[in-house]
Amino acid sequence: MPVSPSPARQAAVDLLTQVLGEGRPLSDMAGRALAPADRAAALRLATETLRGLERADRLLKPHLRKRPALRVMNILRLGTVELCSGGAAHGVVSDCVEIAAAGKRSAGAKGMINAVLRKIAADGPAAWAKLRVPRLPRWLRDPLVAAWGAPGVAAMEAVQFRAPPLDLTAKGDAAALAEALGGTLLPTGSVRLQEAGQVSALPGYVDGTWWVQDAAAALPAKLLGDVAGKSVLDMCAAPGGKTLQLAAAGADVTALDLSATRLERIRENLGRTGLQARLVAGDALVHEGRYDAILLDAPCSATGTLRRHPDLPHAHQGERISGLIELQGALLDHALGLLKPGGRLVFATCSLLPDEGECHIEALDDRPGVTVLRPEAPGLEEGWRSEEGGLRLRPDFWADAGGMDGFYMAVLQAG
Template sequence: MNNIQTNPRRAAVHLLTRVLQKHQLLEEILNPVLKDLSPRDRSLSRALASTTLRHLGVIDGLIDKMLDRPLSEKIFEIRHILRIGIAQILFLNIPSHAAVHDTVELVPEKSKYRGMVNALLRRTDRQGAKLLHQMDVPKHNTPPWLWENWVAHYGDETAHEIAAANMTEAELDISVKGDPQKWAKLLDADILANGSLRRPAASDITSLPGFSDGEWWVQDAAASIPAALFGNVEGKTILDCCAAPGGKTAQLAASGAKVIALDRSKGRMKRLADNMNRLQLTVDIQVGEAENYSPEQKLDGILLDAPCSSTGTLRRHPDVAYLKSPADIEKLGSLQMRLLDAASKQLTPDAILVYSVCSLQAEEGEHQVDNLLKRDSSLKRQPVNAAEIGGLSEVINAKGDIRCLPQHLGGMDGFFAARLVKLSGS
């Protein structure tokens, strides 16, 4: 059997096994699994794994349609081999003969499944596109619990739009310290309505102009909105809770704020410190629990970008759809509630709290804020005006909160953010 260290397709099968059987995040296992492959093979292996995960629902649907009886759960590796083979034929620009031959070679010659894999991949080449047209592709590519949740909150039409947008790979969004026109030209990027730059994804961002000089950082356009809700932060003291890896920290510091970056993870804060050093930004970095944090100085605002299910990031992290469950939403919801209550206690009168999550789940966004305002009369919602965020009225909901969807702005993370103010006399 081909070795992981020398075969990108074998490595992709191994990546799928670690994601789907061992429930590990794809982003965290890429380097250890692919470290011995050439740069070209690393790119292929990553594309195979991420594309398969992005289209996993329809790929499995096709496998089930073409088989007389279901594959045993015990032979998950054969299913993974079939999955990456189908992904190559239908979703990647790889010649079918090469995709079939090189994928079948992953199955041992004496295996009873080798002929079946060969036959299914050849049938996919002949009939796969036609079979796809018979399927509700966006729905098939969304785990049932997620689909039902989105339909219940957004309606069937918007749920289809969300799921369809999640099947497209994200481009590279960038936040710059200044002079966006200059950097748009140098980076061959477009300037979005909110001021972010967008360009095609790059295999090595460190080689792009301005990276080593600390002129910009990677940040999805949606992720740049919460920090903008503080308005002019020049000279103001802002606590950035759960700050790592530091995109919003950098945004606030680059705008002139005195930022206290707080996070519980020493490892993640090391990464934040490295990012701030590259960007040449001065930040007060502290490691600690946000629930128990007591500021030593008056805060003008708190940015709570809370831990969440990350279901808004499926364009970039398709594995998340298969690593999260309703139980995770409930557990995270309890943590988010505690963090919100703790943040409210740290605010002085007239200070602003911005709460955000990169989640499409209302339980982590809209419902959290509604419930907070019911139990905490010291806070009041401060609705967002479209002019504050580059005129992006489509991302503002009826209550004045931010609700970004993956189909907005030509593609962005699903994000929720609300701005709250501490009432005087509280």
Template sequence: MSDGGAHAGVAARFAALGLIEAVVARGRPLDEAVDQAGALDKLEPRDRAFAHALAAATIRAWGFLHCVVDACLARPDGHLPDRLRMILALGAAQLLIMNVPPHAAVGATVDLADGALVRLRGLTNALLRRMDREREALLKQFNRPRNSTPDWLWAGWAQAYGEVVTAQIAAAHQLEPPLDLTLKPGLDAGLWAERLGAQVMPTGSLRLAQGGRVADLPGYAEGAWWVQDAAAALPARLLGAGAGDGVIDLCAAPGGKTAQLSASGARVTAVDQARGRMDRLEGNLARLGLSATSVVADVAKWRPEARVPYVLLDAPCSATGTLRRNPDIALHRDAEEVRALAKVQARLFRAAVEMLAPGGTLVVCTCSIEPREGPEMVDAMLAAGAPLKRRPIAPGEVPGLADAITPKGDLRTLPSHWAQAGGIDGFFISRLTRS
């Protein structure tokens, strides 16, 4: 393990603190902060994994950890420097969530109080030791899933799904998600599951516990699979495009669905307005030995030369269905942004319809569990006269997720589904045909 100071593990904790500062103070997504964190590159693999896991656990439980910090202060209303609050939250995450041995958690975390905070090391030590002594009482006093969920999200979910399901969703968001892989068609799932130490999920995805670098896993270099949550793999499958079929994949980057469609033999045109994200899509396809026509353009304005029989629209959204993987979303999103995104989705929906040939199939999806970004959006488009009708999803098309099919025939996965197997991202998927 890296040394980095008087205590083993200080360097890893400094790296985790840097990630937390990037997310909380500078508003960056956690995955982007990880990609650009030079401090992580200097760590040994085990330390790097610990730093990432610690930062994610702290951000995931941000609201809960601040309740704990305030409860341990002699004067909860007293001002603490922002960086010290982050250090204390990071220490609390080790003690109350990750079960790091107290001597390591306290000693190495106190060392993070450097520079102008050195004078507050005594306070930091006292607060962390109090958290350790009162661990059980603090865990009973506060509800981690509820305290870590912003009120506006909780209220919306409770109205849409009920309090019981909302509590289950919030609890799922506090767990580290597994790693799901989509295997290339024609490869033996059982053999690859054995090789990877993975579980074959009912829908065909391979699932393995998080840990280590993805690029080091068997099959990565030869392009046997790609990373894709089991829910994210469903829209392309439900589209039903086959060999030789023309497909337009809108908002396609980073390319998981494009890869699925290309691997099925479809003639895919992938459209996305972000050049950087499209570069990533093209790089992923190259590793996998797959091809697609890539177009960098505004989806709302771009049109193909001719209409096609299949269109897939993975509309930009609040991504609240991916909070397990992207816990920073709870800190960065708000209700007003959801309303604004719903208008964007409606505009892209109308564009997608214009690209679809008569009798063609449109699958529209969002990785959001906000009703405004799913069923309400589709209902509004149909009520406004979109020349489409729903083609209901059948239970046999989504093994293990029959209870996620809505009365109207759409699919609504929730993070609380497949709870015993590690959960699944929240997705809304609607399949429609053009009349």
């Protein structure tokens, strides 16, 4: 009698087909009725498979006479990645066979899937360990080599294709949180967990004593300095990690975002953490007001976050980047006009491309009344400082401790 495959593996195969067949990101999971634990496991499996895609395809190639249909290929990829990362052979292989049997376009391949995955179970793990570190996609690799050199990009790739740790920002005492969760307190104040499992099952999630935020992503809000009692505009705010930081630091926060749907995520996050901010759905380019401080975490290629989002290179090939660079410039220009005299603005993008970071600040050279301030926050390293006065963070920084997201940030003062 056929056994039902695990709902998480089944949903992971569907997610892979969504990303690799339709170019839709993993975050687009609308309409999937899954228990929270299965949903988290499906996302984790799909993410790990995408991270291991190049290696899985290399291992599978000698076993395939011709390339099978995408769904079949994705079942094989999922099985290969699981088997090569310690998954129990019997459970993985039989689940993959049952998932194939349940689909019209894959049922005919279940014998082949069974045979191939049994071979992978036998010699895949040893072969996997010898495969080369995967490369970033060409459209991204070429400009990165031009900016950071081939050895720099190789160092980034060595980190990008490893599972990242989980970083948390504490609402209160970060040292106490690190101790309570058995994590490490990083020099910049984030708490790092190497093996976290399901996030919503961690102590303190329900009480909202912390939120998930990469250590690099936690820095822009800190660069605004002491914001207690100040009016602060979080100009591109959703899903709200930085809004939460600003609110927790006692600022009077206006959280603005173009997407009303994404703004709902901030509302949920504020509700969970018991923090407060004014939510505004609208286009930052026409927003009006005067603020003591502004955080502009501008929309960008997100190329600094590929280790957490290995689906991104499949959702776009860099074709939107020139439009994003233009939008970032326009947002920065408008934001500077919303600052009170002497007010401070932090510009940030989670991109590895200088066109989305350093170049915007260099272009301000001839803008009267704008000063680039030296970024100051606990734990900053001198090697992170860039020539034009910002901070350049790369995935290969703190590599031994698990790296960090790629980010650029700079502090500006008006008047």
